[in-house]
Amino acid sequence: MMPDHWGYVFAAYCLTAAAVLGYWRHLVRRRRALDARLRRVKAVVPGKAAIR
Amino acid sequence: MSARATRILGGLALLALATGLAAGFGYAPREAIQGNVQRIMYIHVPAVLTAYLAFGLVLVGSIGALATGRMGWDRLAGAAAELGVLFTAVTIVSGSIWGKPTWGTWWTWDARLTSTAVLFLVYAGYLLLRAMVDEPERRARIAAVVGIVGAANIPIVHFSVKWWRALHQPSTILGPESSPIAGPIAAALFVNWVAFTLLFLYLLLRRVELARLEDAWVPETRR
Numbered sequence: 001m002m003p004d005h006w007g008y009v010f011a012a013y014c015l016t017a018a019a020v021l022g023y024w025r026h027l028v029r030r031r032r033a034l035d036a037r038l039r040r041v042k043a044v045v046p047g048k049a050a051i052r
Numbered sequence: 053m054s055a056r057a058t059r060i061l062g063g064l065a066l067l068a069l070a071t072g073l074a075a076g077f078g079y080a081p082r083e084a085i086q087g088n089v090q091r092i093m094y095i096h097v098p099a100v101l102t103a104y105l106a107f108g109l110v111l112v113g114s115i116g117a118l119a120t121g122r123m124g125w126d127r128l129a130g131a132a133a134e135l136g137v138l139f140t141a142v143t144i145v146s147g148s149i150w151g152k153p154t155w156g157t158w159w160t161w162d163a164r165l166t167s168t169a170v171l172f173l174v175y176a177g178y179l180l181l182r183a184m185v186d187e188p189e190r191r192a193r194i195a196a197v198v199g200i201v202g203a204a205n206i207p208i209v210h211f212s213v214k215w216w217r218a219l220h221q222p223s224t225i226l227g228p229e230s231s232p233i234a235g236p237i238a239a240a241l242f243v244n245w246v247a248f249t250l251l252f253l254y255l256l257l258r259r260v261e262l263a264r265l266e267d268a269w270v271p272e273t274r275r
Binding site for chain 1: 085086087088089091092095096099135138141142145146149150152153154251255258259261262265266
């Protein structure tokens with residue numbers, strides 16, 4: 001029987017969590033940046049930047 | 053889908069992931085030969101099944117975009133491709149981490165591993181191509197062609213272990229024969245597969261909504 005290698009198990013789960021959380025955070029940040037830009041454009045040209 | 057429904061789906065995905073962890077570490081027993089390192093399979097297998105689903109949706113979205121010219125199909129294909137690349141990366145890295153203690157190597161040019169790496173590169177290229185073309189309609193047409201051609205690699209990855217002599221084990225699920233996996237291990241795999249699918253759907257909805265916003269007003273502000 002093979003030894004347990006918990007370090008490998010821990011590494012696989014942690015890297016997966018980091019990848020998924022990193023992608024989710026990227027989506028949240030991108031959404032916030034888009035919303036902020038939309039608010040700025042609306043402030044400069046009211047009614048012009050309405051989302052189609 | 054409304055923002056509230058997306059949030060509910062996110063909550064369900066989180067709950068399913070927690071259940072998956074409990075099933076993988078609490079319910080499923082220590083594997084008789086591999087020991088606890090086999091628990092990596094509870095992320096490796098659901099990740100590759102999720103990647104197949106994602107690339108399948110790229111194919112559907114690409115055909116829809118070419119057939120109808122509607123940008124919604126293109127946004128679906130683009131979002132699914134991004135997630136497919138993410139889950140393929142998880143598949144490759146988790147498989148490599150499992151391979152080191154089990155096979156004695158991080159990587160080998162086995163048919164399954166190589167075809168999965170090619171799948172990853174094809175769709176990474178697809179995303180690069182999308183990023184290089186600014187005009188949405190032109191981007192949709194070009195990306196759709198690559199999305200359709202790229203899908204040919206999915207059956208090659210899946211059947212590679214049958215077609216070529218490979219170090220990677222043959223398919224134990226989605227194979228022609230009944231699965232030889234013990235009940236509790238199969239149950240833990242199933243729970244984690246459901247969790248990964250819910251997570252994928254949640255992230256897909258968020259990415260599609262983001263793409264809709266980008267397409268809707270970014271060109272307006274470029275003028």
